[in-house]
Amino acid sequence: MQQNQCPTCQSDLQWDGQYFCSDCQQHYKKLVFCPECGNEVEKLKACGAVNYFCNTCNELKSKSKVKVNWEKV
Ligand SMILES: [Zn+2]
Numbered sequence: 001m002q003q004n005q006c007p008t009c010q011s012d013l014q015w016d017g018q019y020f021c022s023d024c025q026q027h028y029k030k031l032v033f034c035p036e037c038g039n040e041v042e043k044l045k046a047c048g049a050v051n052y053f054c055n056t057c058n059e060l061k062s063k064s065k066v067k068v069n070w071e072k073v
C-alpha cells in the first residue's frame with residue numbers, strides 16, 4: 001500500500017483534488033523523482049501496480065526506489 005503522509009506532522013494526507021493535511025491545514029503536491037538522474041518521472045499504472053518511468057533514463061523505476069518530495073501549494 002502506498003503511504004501518503006504529511007512531511008511535517010506524518011499524518012495521513014487526504015485527497016480533495018490535491019493532497020491535504022487537515023492537521024497543518026496545508027495542501028501538498030506530490031513530486032516523484034528518478035533516483036539515478038534526479039529528473040521527474042512519469043507515473044504508470046499497469047495491472048493494479050504503480051510504476052514510474054523516467055524519460056531521461058528511458059527505463060522503468062520501481063516505486064521503492066524513486067524519491068518522493070512534497071511541495072507546499
Ligand atoms: Zn501535517
Ligand SMILES: [Zn+2]
Pocket residue numbers: 034035036037038039054055056057058
Ligand atoms: Zn532517470
